Amino acid sequence: MAVKLDLDDIQGLLARGYRGLRYARFTVFTTQNPAAAHALLSWLLPRVTPAGRFSGDSALHVAYTAPGLRRLGLADNVIAGFSAQFRGGMTDPDRSRLLGDNGESDPRCWAWGGPQEPPVDGLILLYAASPEVLDTRQAELASRLGAAGIRQVTVLDTLELGNNEPFGFHDGISEPVIQGLSKAKGTAPAGTPGGRVVPAGEFVLGYPNAYGQLTDRPLLPASDDPRRLLPRDPAGSGAADLGRNGCYLVLRQLEQDVDGFWRYAGQATRRPDGSEDPAARTALAAKMVGRWPSGAPLVETPDRDDPRLGDDNDFGYYRTDPLGLACPLGAHIRRMNPRDSLDPQPGTDASLAVNDGHRLLRRGRSYGPSTTAPAAAGPAAAGNDGHAERPARAEVAPGSGTGLHFICLVASLIRQFEFVQHTWLNNPTFHGLYDDTDPLAGSRDGRGATFTVPAQPVRRRYRGLPQFVRTRGGAYFFLPSISALRYLEQLPADAVSAPAAAATTR
Numbered sequence: 478m479a480v481k482l483d484l485d486d487i488q489g490l491l492a493r494g495y496r497g498l499r500y501a502r503f504t505v506f507t508t509q510n511p512a513a514a515h516a517l518l519s520w521l522l523p524r525v526t527p528a529g530r531f532s533g534d535s536a537l538h539v540a541y542t543a544p545g546l547r548r549l550g551l552a553d554n555v556i557a558g559f560s561a562q563f564r565g566g567m568t569d570p571d572r573s574r575l576l577g578d579n580g581e582s583d584p585r586c587w588a589w590g591g592p593q594e595p596p597v598d599g600l601i602l603l604y605a606a607s608p609e610v611l612d613t614r615q616a617e618l619a620s621r622l623g624a625a626g627i628r629q630v631t632v633l634d635t636l637e638l639g640n641n642e643p644f645g646f647h648d649g650i651s652e653p654v655i656q657g658l659s660k661a662k663g664t665a666p667a668g669t670p671g672g673r674v675v676p677a678g679e680f681v682l683g684y685p686n687a688y689g690q691l692t693d694r695p696l697l698p699a700s701d702d703p704r705r706l707l708p709r710d711p712a713g714s715g716a717a718d719l720g721r722n723g724c725y726l727v728l729r730q731l732e733q734d735v736d737g738f739w740r741y742a743g744q745a746t747r748r749p750d751g752s753e754d755p756a757a758r759t760a761l762a763a764k765m766v767g768r769w770p771s772g773a774p775l776v777e778t779p780d781r782d783d784p785r786l787g788d789d790n791d792f793g794y795y796r797t798d799p800l801g802l803a804c805p806l807g808a809h810i811r812r813m814n815p816r817d818s819l820d821p822q823p824g825t826d827a828s829l830a831v832n833d834g835h836r837l838l839r840r841g842r843s844y845g846p847s848t849t850a851p852a853a854a855g856p857a858a859a860g861n862d863g864h865a866e867r868p869a870r871a872e873v874a875p876g877s878g879t880g881l882h883f884i885c886l887v888a889s890l891i892r893q894f895e896f897v898q899h900t901w902l903n904n905p906t907f908h909g910l911y912d913d914t915d916p917l918a919g920s921r922d923g924r925g926a927t928f929t930v931p932a933q934p935v936r937r938r939y940r941g942l943p944q945f946v947r948t949r950g951g952a953y954f955f956l957p958s959i960s961a962l963r964y965l966e967q968l969p970a971d972a973v974s975a976p977a978a979a980a981t982t983r
């Protein structure tokens with residue numbers, strides 16, 4: 478069924494990752510008082526970039542947490558229409574348990590967003606074509622925040638966008654192709670596992686999702702929107718739709734232990750005489766990811782990297798590699814998007830349809846010291862397969878270091894992000910495995926420290942895998958439509974605790 482999206486009402490981050498805007502900075506803020514929150518939103522509104530109209534050298538987006546929406550005057554019974562995960566927040570103990578945020582990833586140790594840190598009300602994402610433009614826009618924003626007395630909880634800098642994430646692997650290759658919103662990237666033809674079109678409602682609220690339904694979102698009685706700022710509920714209830722054209726945004730600061738990752742891979746692949754075997758080290762790391770450093774998928778080229786396949790996304794698993802002999806069953810990309818491997822009918826369209834309900838639209842950017850050593854220096858000079866030497870972990874303050882500001886956009890936190898994180902990434906028994914969490918980004922909380930590489934005649938099990946990724950901060954946000962931002966802007970600043978009649982659908 479053809480779906481027409483209101484691109485002038487949708488924030489542009491849903492439509493594009495801004496590969497042309499290579500510089501980005503994310504400002505997490507807290508507002509002390511409602512008047513300041515409104516003043517900031519009035520200033521931001523004309524600067525927000527819609528999906529339908531993007532040109533120029535910068536883009537800006539704004540998203541709010543549940544406390545941030547409350548600060549703008551949205552009544553509790555309207556906020557009740559958002560999902561329970563969003564309302565409870567990422568650091569709710571139930572969420573932490575589900576997300577595997579324990580040990581060093583415990584929110585009490587976070588650099589920002591944790592229970593001991595200032596509350597988080599909102600997030601402003603700035604993208605720019607050059608460092609100069611970014612600095613200019615950021616300075617304008619900082620002075621506006623300062624004038625309004627709004628505190629910057631943290632300003633998350635990112636690395637200039639390149640192809641590789643800090644472990645050294647090509648990232649940002651596989652993204653869902655969204656009905657009416659995105660064009661297929663890479664090589665996968667429509668209809669194949671990589672080129673499959675996912676219903677818009679999996680990412681944009683107020684449109685049919687993979688189950689042909691409208692995902693829950695806050696609806697208001699039409700009388701609460703006399704100026705008709707909001708679109709009306711497409712289901713025909715007559716309610717004003719605060720959620721339509723918006724989505725949830727997950728932000729997690731994931732610190733990567735790059736040295737630890739390559740050290741482990743090096744030690745686990747030493748030759749019998751104790752010397753390092755760089756080719757075997759890279760091959761083991763590639764098995765963990767499911768792609769070679771160039772991005773070439775292991776299911777297409779199991780034995781060696783082939784940069785010509787660096788953007789290849791035209792593959793499934795069930796027909797070509799059901800046992801994981803090429804791409805291990807527990808490899809990062811095979812967990813994060815099992816494509817056609819899911820029950821009850823692997824290898825069929827029905828399997829892909831189940832998978833459609835668990836896709837993530839990723840918008841993350843890397844941070845930390847620039848990591849790519851000149852290729853000519855080689856692994857020996859760089860110490861870790863092309864990565865420059867960096868300070869030992871003990872010298873790195875919590876929250877600094879190197880990693881990924883992981884961002885994903887979804888219509889359902891629980892069915893998409895939380896499911897993928899809990900049931901696929903951190904599940905020690907994923908796909909018939911026994912004690913393996915995601916080798917790259919999994920939590921090892923007493924279990925999951927094994928990485929199994931299927932092979933004939935016997936599989937190889939790598940044990941004692943350290944945890945390579947730790948959570949250092951994070952929050953759940955709502956990325957409103959532009960009409961919802963207008964609605965929020967005109968709410969009376971003194972109505973913060975005033976009750977308002979609201980209707981919600983479940």
Ligand code: HEM
Pocket residue numbers: 642643644646647648649650651652731732733766768809810811813814837839880881883894897898902917918946
């Ligand atoms: C620091 C932590 C992480 C690193 C270094 C990392 C790295 C990578 C790399 C190198 C790829 C392959 C490139 C591509 O297909 O675009 C990838 C794919 C992917 N990652 Fe991660 N990742 C991390 C955390 C996560 C987390 C926490 C999630 C979700 C909960 C996630 C979800 C995905 C998804 C959905 C894909 C695409 C898989 C596909 O469609 O084939 N990643 N990641």
